[in-house]
Amino acid sequence: MSTSLRFARHTLGPLGLMATCPPFVLLLWYTHTELDGSLLTLGQMFATEGVAATLATIWLPHVLGSSTAWGILGAFAAVQLAFMRLLPGARWEGPVTPAGNVPVYKANGPFAFAVTVALWFGLTVSGVLSMGLLYDNLGDVLGALNLFALVFCAFLYAKGRWFPSSTDSGHTGNPMFDYYWGTELYPRVLGFDLKQFTNCRFGMMIWPILCLDYAAAQAARSGLSDGMVVAVGVQLFYVAKFFWWETGYLRSLDIMHDRAGFYICWGCLVWVPSVYTQSTMFLVTHPVNYGLPLAATFLLLGIACVTMNYLADADRQRVRATGGQTTVWGRAPELIVAPYTTEGGEKKENLLLVSGWWGIARHFHYLPEIAGASFWTLPVGFGHALPWFYVIFLTILLFDRARRDDARCAAKYGASWDEYRRRVPYKVIPGIY
Numbered sequence: 503m504s505t506s507l508r509f510a511r512h513t514l515g516p517l518g519l520m521a522t523c524p525p526f527v528l529l530l531w532y533t534h535t536e537l538d539g540s541l542l543t544l545g546q547m548f549a550t551e552g553v554a555a556t557l558a559t560i561w562l563p564h565v566l567g568s569s570t571a572w573g574i575l576g577a578f579a580a581v582q583l584a585f586m587r588l589l590p591g592a593r594w595e596g597p598v599t600p601a602g603n604v605p606v607y608k609a610n611g612p613f614a615f616a617v618t619v620a621l622w623f624g625l626t627v628s629g630v631l632s633m634g635l636l637y638d639n640l641g642d643v644l645g646a647l648n649l650f651a652l653v654f655c656a657f658l659y660a661k662g663r664w665f666p667s668s669t670d671s672g673h674t675g676n677p678m679f680d681y682y683w684g685t686e687l688y689p690r691v692l693g694f695d696l697k698q699f700t701n702c703r704f705g706m707m708i709w710p711i712l713c714l715d716y717a718a719a720q721a722a723r724s725g726l727s728d729g730m731v732v733a734v735g736v737q738l739f740y741v742a743k744f745f746w747w748e749t750g751y752l753r754s755l756d757i758m759h760d761r762a763g764f765y766i767c768w769g770c771l772v773w774v775p776s777v778y779t780q781s782t783m784f785l786v787t788h789p790v791n792y793g794l795p796l797a798a799t800f801l802l803l804g805i806a807c808v809t810m811n812y813l814a815d816a817d818r819q820r821v822r823a824t825g826g827q828t829t830v831w832g833r834a835p836e837l838i839v840a841p842y843t844t845e846g847g848e849k850k851e852n853l854l855l856v857s858g859w860w861g862i863a864r865h866f867h868y869l870p871e872i873a874g875a876s877f878w879t880l881p882v883g884f885g886h887a888l889p890w891f892y893v894i895f896l897t898i899l900l901f902d903r904a905r906r907d908d909a910r911c912a913a914k915y916g917a918s919w920d921e922y923r924r925r926v927p928y929k930v931i932p933g934i935y
Contacts, residue, residue, distance in 0.1 A: 512674065512676055512678075512679040513676065513678055513679065516678055516679055516681075516682035516683070516764070516765075517678060519682070519764075519765075520681075520682060520764055523768075523772075523773065524648050524652070524768075524772070525557050525560075525561055527644055527648065527772055527773065527776035527777065528560050528561050528564060528641065528644055528645065528648075529544075529557070529560060530776060530777065530780055530888070530891070531640055531641060531644055531776065531780075531783070532560045532641070533888060534780060534783050534784050534888070534889075535640070535641075535783070535787075538787075539784050539788070539886040539888050539889060540886065540888075541886075541887060541888055544556075561645075563641070564641040564642050564644065564645030565645050565649065566645060566646070566649065567642045567643070567645045567646025567647075567649065568639065568642035568646070570639050570642065571639055571642035571643040571645070571646040571647075572646050574635070574636065574639070574643060575643065575646055575647060575650065578704075578708060578711075579704060581618070581621070582614070582618070582699070582703040582704060582707055583694060583699065583703075585610070585613075585614040585617065585618070585703070586608065586610070586614070586694060586698070586699065586703055587608075587693075587694070589608075589610040589613045589614055589617065590610060590613065591608040591609045591610025591611075591613065592608070592609050593606060593607075593608065593609075594606070594607045594608070594609040594749050594752075595607075596752050596753065596757070596758075597753050597758055598844065598848075598850065599668070599670045599687060599688070599758070600670065600687075600844055600845040601668065601669040601670045601844075601845055601846060602669075602844055602845070602846040602848060603668045603669060603670055603688070605688045605695065605752075607695060607698060607749070607752060609748065609749050611702065611703075611744075611745035611746070611748035611749075612742075612745050612746050612748075614703065614707070614745070615707065615710075615741065615742060615745040618707055618710075618711065619710060619711075619714070619738075622711050622714060622715075623714075626714075626718060633715075633718035633719060633721065633722040634715060634716070634718050634719025634722055634723075634786075635715060636711070636712055636715040636716075637715055637716055637719040637783070637786060638719070640783075644772070644775075644776055647771060647772050647775065648772050650771070651767065651768045651771040651772045652764075652768065654700075654767065654771070655681060655763055655764045655767055655768055656681065658684060658685070658686065658689055658696070658762050658763060658767060659677075659680055659681045659684070659685055659763065661685075661686065661689055661691075662680075662684065662685025662686035662689060662761075662762070663680075663685050666685070666686050666689075667686060667688060667689050667690040668686075668687070668688055670686065670687035670688055671685055671686040671687065672685065673685050680763070681763060681764055682763055682764045682765055683760075683761055683763045683764075683765055684760070684761025684762045684763025684764075684765070684766065684767070685761065685762075685763070686761060686762050687761050687762070688762075689762050696762060696767075697757065697762045697766070697767065698752070698757075700762070700766075700767045700770045700771050701751075701756060701757070701766065701767075701770045702744075702745075702748055702751065704770065704771060705769075705770030705771055705774035705775065706741060706744055706745070706770070706774065707741075708774075708775050709737070709741055709774060709775060709778055709779060710737065710738050710741045712775055712779045712782075712783075713733070713734045713737050713738065713779055713782050714734065714738075716730075716734070716779070716782045716783055716785065716786050717730050717731075717734045717782075719786045720785060720786045720787075720789060723786070723787070724789050725789070727785070727789035727790055727791050727881075728790075728791050728792055728793070728794070728797035729785060729789065729790030729791060729792060729797070729881030730782070730785050730789065730790075730881065731797065731801070732792070732797050732800045732801045732804070732877070732878065732880070732881050733781065733782045733785055733878045733879070733881050733882075734782060734878075735801050735804075735805075736801060736804030736805060736808065736874060736877055736878035737779075737782065737878050739804070739805050739808050740808045740874060740878075743808055743809075743811075743812045746812075747812060747815055747816065747819075749819075750815050750816070750819045753819070755903060755906065755907055755910070759910060777891065777892055777895065778892055780888075780889065780891065780892060781878070781879040781881075781882050781889040781890070781892060782878075784882050784886070784888075784889040785881060785882060788882065788883075790881045790882075790883065792881075800877055800880055800881075801877075803877055804874050804877030804878055807870040807871070807873040807874035807877060808870070808871075808874045810859075810867075810870040811867050811870040811871045811874065813859065814858070814859035814860070814866065814867035814870075815867060817830050817835075817855065817858050817859060817860070818855050818860060821835050821837070821853055821855050822852070822853050825853070826853055830855065830857050830858035831857065831858045833857075835855055835857050835858065836855070836856045836857035836861065837853050837854065837855060837856065838853070838854040838856060838918055838921055838922055838925075839851055839852075839853060839854075839918070840852045840853070840854050840915040840918035840919065840922075841915075841918065842914050842915055842916075852915070854915070854918065854919075854922050856922060856925050856926055860926065861925075861926060862926075862928075862932050863926065863928040863929060863930050863931065863932050864904070864908065864922070864923070864926050864928065864929050864930075865900070865903075865904040865907070865929055865930045866930065866932070868900040868901070868903075868904060868930055869930065869931065871896070871900065872893065872896055872897050872900065875892060875893050875896050876893050879892065879893050900930075901930060901935075904929045904930050905929070908923075908929060
């Protein structure tokens with residue numbers, strides 16, 4: 503890699519993302535709630551007031567959050583940490599790391615999800631929490647959450663540099679890139695896996711609570727629309743699927759390869775709650791009613807897409823857990839035995855599944871994931887582009903992830919991956935890409 507390319511990749515790229523993403527989440531919220539989701543109106547603000555003055559108008563009142571916001575976030579985080587430790591769950595071992603370590607978790611994600619949603623319902627129905635509490639304080643919540651995440655990532659950087667939890671740690675000597683990418687693969691404090699907390703038990707867990715809160719906010723303002731029911735219903739099913747499959751996620755690229763830094767931890771703490779839910783946020787003041795037949799159709803199609811995505815992941819996980827002694831689509835799976843060597847020189851092997859969903863394309867399961875997101879966004883209609891931002895972002899993210907995963911697997915498995923690519927020639931879209 504040339505010096506200029508390395509500088510762009512390790513300095514300019516991270517600097518650009520860290521400078522633009524934090525204000526963007528407040529800009530997204532403000533545009534939806536104060537500008538009717540209109541990019542044209544936002545553009546006019548930029549033109550008349552200037553970009554810096556507009557961002558200051560939006561950012562400064564919320565940059566420190568509020569006592570209400572900090573109380574909400576602190577209580578939520580404390581509850582999730584307690585659930586990680588106290589709710590029953592089996593011991594589960596993650597995949598062996600490049601340095602030969604084995605991360606250990608308590609597999610109680612589905613239980614934690616069910617109890618969290620039930621707790622929210624109980625507190626809201628009883629009147630302890632007002633309907634739309636999060637929506638009404640969202641600017642301060644995002645400001646507080648962003649500030650906490652930036653400080654927390656600094657803590658992760660320092661911990662990985664000087665107090666790492668395992669040998670899966672290190673630094674490049676470029677503090678900016680190390681803050682962005684992270685210095686530890688599996689940081690732990692007091693027995694808590696911090697990446698599991700940020701990725702799963704905070705980012706993914708607050709997602710459904712925000713959606714339910716937005717639905718409550720709409721119900722309090724104008725009555726609950728069936729478009730909101732579709733959007734929230736598909737997302738609840740998606741997040742429930744995630745926690746049912748949480749142990750599978752702990753074998754994903756996010757966990758096995760991406761270190762705990764700004765990229766993954768700030769992303770899960772701030773980007774997920776603000777961006778992944780923003781189409782539902784838009785619906786609070788833009789109710790849509792389809793009528794029961796059409797609403798039920800959209801809901802079922804969205805659920806079907808999420809189910810398809812889950813079945814693909816479950817097939818691969820089951821094949822590897824059973825050593826191939828199972829069936830895929832009713833028949834014995836077609837497999838490639840792929841040997842590899844860890845960084846410590848230990849010889850191991852993995853099974854590459856080339857039948858079922860995984861025989862269609864190497865990452866075919868990304869297509870139903872994008873389709874599912876499209877169905878929960880569909881109720882916003884096509885009059886505004888901004889509420890579709892998540893679908894656009896997700897498409898770019900997953901296609902880039904397919905590229906990165908292909909490169910990582912090619913380096914890891916060598917000739918075995920070449921054989922897999924020969925037998926399954928397309929990355930994501932059969933016949934096209």
